[in-house]
Amino acid sequence: xxxxxxxxxxxxxxxxxxxxxxxxxxxxxxxxxxxxxxxxxxxxxxxxxxxxxxxxxxxxxxxxxxxxxxxxxxxxxxxxxxxxxxxxxxxxxxxxxxxxxxxxxxxxxxxxxxxxxxxxxxxxxxxxxxxxxxxxxxxxxxxxxxxxxxxxxxxxxxxxxxxxxxxxxxxxxxxxxxxxxxxxxxxxxxxxxxxxxxxxxxxxxxxxxxxxxxxxxxxxxxxxxxxxxxxxxxxxxxxxxxxxxxxxxxxxxxxxxxxxxxxxxxxxxxxxxxxxxxxxxxxxxx
Amino acid sequence: xxxxxxxxxxxxxxxxxxxxxxxxxxxxxxxxxxxxxxxxxxxxxxxxxxxxxxxxxxxxxxxxxxxxxxxxxxxxxxxxxxxxxxxxxxxxxxxxxxxxxxxxxxxxxxxxxxxxxxxxxxxxxxxxxxxxxxxxxxxxxxxxxxxxxxxxxxxxxxxxxxxxxxxxxxxxxxxxxxxxxxxxxxxxxxxxxxxxxxxxxxxxxxxxxxxxxxxxxxxxxxxxxxxxxxxxxxxxxxxxxxxxxxxxxxxxxxxxxxxxxxxxxxxxxxxxxxxxxxxxxxxxxxxxxxxxx
Numbered sequence: 001x002x003x004x005x006x007x008x009x010x011x012x013x014x015x016x017x018x019x020x021x022x023x024x025x026x027x028x029x030x031x032x033x034x035x036x037x038x039x040x041x042x043x044x045x046x047x048x049x050x051x052x053x054x055x056x057x058x059x060x061x062x063x064x065x066x067x068x069x070x071x072x073x074x075x076x077x078x079x080x081x082x083x084x085x086x087x088x089x090x091x092x093x094x095x096x097x098x099x100x101x102x103x104x105x106x107x108x109x110x111x112x113x114x115x116x117x118x119x120x121x122x123x124x125x126x127x128x129x130x131x132x133x134x135x136x137x138x139x140x141x142x143x144x145x146x147x148x149x150x151x152x153x154x155x156x157x158x159x160x161x162x163x164x165x166x167x168x169x170x171x172x173x174x175x176x177x178x179x180x181x182x183x184x185x186x187x188x189x190x191x192x193x194x195x196x197x198x199x200x201x202x203x204x205x206x207x208x209x210x211x212x213x214x215x216x217x218x219x220x221x222x223x224x225x226x227x228x229x230x231x232x233x234x235x236x237x238x239x240x241x242x243x244x245x246x247x248x249x250x251x252x253x254x255x256x257x258x259x260x261x262x263x264x265x266x267x268x269x270x271x272x273x274x275x276x277x278x279x280x281x282x283x284x285x286x
Numbered sequence: 287x288x289x290x291x292x293x294x295x296x297x298x299x300x301x302x303x304x305x306x307x308x309x310x311x312x313x314x315x316x317x318x319x320x321x322x323x324x325x326x327x328x329x330x331x332x333x334x335x336x337x338x339x340x341x342x343x344x345x346x347x348x349x350x351x352x353x354x355x356x357x358x359x360x361x362x363x364x365x366x367x368x369x370x371x372x373x374x375x376x377x378x379x380x381x382x383x384x385x386x387x388x389x390x391x392x393x394x395x396x397x398x399x400x401x402x403x404x405x406x407x408x409x410x411x412x413x414x415x416x417x418x419x420x421x422x423x424x425x426x427x428x429x430x431x432x433x434x435x436x437x438x439x440x441x442x443x444x445x446x447x448x449x450x451x452x453x454x455x456x457x458x459x460x461x462x463x464x465x466x467x468x469x470x471x472x473x474x475x476x477x478x479x480x481x482x483x484x485x486x487x488x489x490x491x492x493x494x495x496x497x498x499x500x501x502x503x504x505x506x507x508x509x510x511x512x513x514x515x516x517x518x519x520x521x522x523x524x525x526x527x528x529x530x531x532x533x534x535x536x537x538x539x540x541x542x543x544x545x546x547x548x549x550x551x552x553x554x555x556x557x558x559x560x561x562x563x564x565x566x567x568x569x570x571x572x573x574x575x576x577x578x579x
Contacts, residue, residue, distance in 0.1 A: 017483070022382050032395070036406065038410070038417060039402075039405075039409075097305060097306075100299070104298050108291055108294065118568075123306070125563075127511050129514070129552075133540055133546050134314075136546075137320075137325075153309060157306055189297075190294070190298075214397055217399070219399075221514060224518075225541065257401075260401075260402065264399070265397060268394070
């Protein structure tokens with residue numbers, strides 16, 4: 001004790017690494033943010049300011065005319081409405097179907113169920129091009145080209161692999177004793193699924209809702225193939241369509257991109273935890 | 287009791303299996319069927335042409351170009367997002383202040399659509415006022431008007447960079463998840479034994495990250511096979527098909543030239559490549575499970 005009073009307390013040797021790492025990360029983060037920031041900056045500038053070569057600079061003043069222009073365009077309203085009409089039902093339907101299948105694979109396994117599960121899950125790894133032509137022929141024969149139906153149905157079907165995977169993995173963590181107790185009290189499997197397993201699986205449902213909604217909202221290929229008239233376009237195709245109309249109005253294009261990304265950005269900001277969990281769970285447990 | 291189980295299995299599986307079979311499995315099988323026909327997309331009738339479409343693949347120069355580009359894309363996909371994602375994960379994991387914010391920043395591009403990402407990068411590569419040329423001009427002092435996306439030499443690589451920018455966040459979070467599984471005391475032992483940071487990363491952290499690495503590489507390769515949306519937006523496969531991938535080539539032959547039979551043959555090849563990769567992936571996952579699980 002006496003020594004401690006005399007000697008100054010041992011100072012850890014200076015370690016520059018945390019500071020270096022922090023600075024490196026700041027630089028990398030700025031590089032990563034630059035592209036997105038460019039769109040944000042352009043969206044609050046007048047076309048004139050951009051034409052003078054100032055797309056990437058900080059705007060002299062905040063100009064909101066681009067947003068007003070986009071929001072006043074009835075085509076944009078239609079595109080957004082169409083996208084909601086596709087992504088809402090397809091998100092719900094794919095999760096519902098995945099929950100049904102996932103429950104069987106987790107709680108009622110049978111001979112060959114592992115193989116069947118593997119076949120379903122591998123569906124999420126194939127490029128969509130491998131089923132494009134037959135689906136085009138099918139919906140053409142059903143006279144459903146240029147309606148929203150093919151998009152809803154295909155997104156539902158294509159969502160089954162990831163939804164089944166995540167729901168099975170989550171249901172597997174629900175104790176079997178709970179299911180058995182409920183069965184002993186006279187409940188059937190449907191009641192166990194709805195009243196016991198699903199209420200315990202809200203985090204998994206949140207994960208899937210954020211993932212599915214983002215993917216379907218952002219999709220480009222299926223609406224490109226199945227919609228033709230402007231009436232049925234979804235927002236991502238709408239952006240491409242309107243590019244001609246606003247060909248030099250870069251600011252309007254930027255505002256349009258941001259408005260189109262707003263729903264997924266909001267989902268990302270509020271449910272980021274679930275989103276990341278879903279991405280890693282889907283990848284690692286495959 | 288067992289009869290009950292069988293009944294509920296059938297009831298619960300019926301709808302998901304029916305939807306999956308009709309809209310995924312059946313179209314996949316039909317793609318094989320149409321690859322032996324000359325269907326043109328309009329006419330309900332078509333002829334059976336045997337192996338003609340596959341013979342055509344054999345002589346199709348554009349197919350070769352697309353196959354090589356797809357292979358390049360895969361290699362770049364392994365190198366760029368995987369290496370960058372690993373680096374970022376290691377930096378962020380070193381208990382740096384604000385790690386949550388950094389994580390969000392690098393992850394943000396994932397929630398943007400290919401259309402929006404494509405548009406952002408078209409602006410970056412724009413010859414006259416694009417960010418890239420502006421920065422290069424400021425650095426070199428010369429006037430550069432290089433059209434990155436309009437030159438066959440750089441079109442493909444320019445798109446791959448944009449795509450990697452979006453994918454890196456995904457690799458990073460998978461590596462970060464892998465890093466949390468490395469036991470803390472193991473790293474402490476390294477420190478006590480006097481290992482340098484570089485040694486610790488090379489000999490302990492990276493080998494223990496093998497499961498995450500398998501997943502990241504497999505996902506990057508599989509996602510690179512899907513390379514379509516962002517290409518369609520940025521170059522459309524041009525100029526002169528120099529940035530075509532197999533997915534793009536399949537789309538062009540089927541929905542631009544309306545050679546649906548030939549397009550089906552390309553999609554069959556695409557399926558077989560994907561199947562091979564997925565089988566390797568599953569086998570590696572099992573091996574990793576045995577070693578590390």
